[in-house]
Amino acid sequence: MKHFFRTAFLFVILFALSVCTAQDSYRVIFLGDTHFDGADEKYHPAGISKARNRDTEMWKERLPEMMKAANQQTTAETAFVLQAGDMVEGGSGTAAAHKNMLEDGYKTLQSFFSVPFLTVAGNHDVSSRVQKGEPSARAVYSKFAQEYVLPAINRIKGVSDVRAADSDFAFRYGKDLYLIIDFNSGYRGAEFIRKALEENADARYKIVLCHAGPIPWDYNWMPGWRLYGTRNAKQQEMLELFQKHNCVFLVGHIHAIAALEYTTEKGSIHQIMGNCVWLPWDKKPIKITPDDPANYGRELLKGRNQQAMTALVDQFKPGIKKNFLADGAGYMTLQINNDNITVQYFHHADTEPAYTFRVFGK
Secondary structure: OHHHHHHHHHHHHHHHHHHHHHHOOOEEEOOOOOEEEEOOOEEEOOOOOOOHHHHHHHHHOHHHHHHHHOOOOOOEEEEEEOOOOOOOOOOOOOHHHHHHHHEEEEHHHHOOOOEEEEOOOOOOHHOOOOOOOOHHHHHHHHHHHHHHHHHHHOOOOOOEEEEEEOEEEEEEEOOOOEEEEOOOHHHHHHHHHHHHHOOOOOOOOOEEEEEOOHHHHHHHHOOOOOOOOOOHHHHHHHHHHHHHHHOEEEOOOOOEEEEEEEEOOOOEEEEEEEEEOOOOOOOOOEEOOOOHHHHHEEEEHOOOOOOHHHHHHHHHHHHHEEEEEOOEEEEEEEEOOOOOEEEEEEEEEOOOOOEEEEEOOO
């Protein structure tokens, strides 16, 4: 009997050590905007709204092909899938139709993967001019997030300390803290975010899933549309909070592939942008702009409001240490280790990476 208990005890210890080791080094699949849509009247009631041909065509073949390829990158180390918002196209016209689109979009994407699928609110996910007297699209999304995203977080093997505040979430996975931030809600979730970061200051990495990050990309398309985009004291306070904790942002929104590092004496922010919106039928090769921090601001300064754009460049350019941008659509994997986070970008539905870079370390 003593031998049995000794064996059982050793088994438990070895199992616990294996789980701990797995969480020290693990893999995450990262997807950008997906814009799920369809011509079905359950998403677009007759006479109220209609589907976008661009998205319905994309979802007939291209996006399923890409998701199947992404799933092929799933290994025993893969913990979950992260999607950076604009999961659906929106514009449904009624609260019920928007609910159908969100739920079907989520179920469709989750169906491609054997591990939990997590998403965050983008602007399209809350954009539907519903009928008078109905719940708003934002209210519909908040309910969806509680009914689908939160349970998916709790399904992650080894997850701990799960917290929720409306459509904002935080959890620990192994040594790391994950934050899911609804960028549509402005500063509403600021205290929740601050508390999660401060109480998890010991986390190895603080990884934030958000539709847009706090640092403007050098991209000539709505550069001010970012997390806490207005330039004021509160925005600067949150920026410094993210720097203090050396946050890594996984974002989308601009439909490009990019990596950016912003470092000052306050700390660092890393932004990784994904995109799955594969518009042309032909498989154009990825078009890479060479990584050169000195070039940061060239595209921003082509914007209409020169005074505002100049202020943005003056504020951020001194801290830009990495400035990679590419026109492309595909999926990414993140291999998360003690020494670094290795990111691989797979173009379209390719199964061999087109570009690899590291966050932290060599």
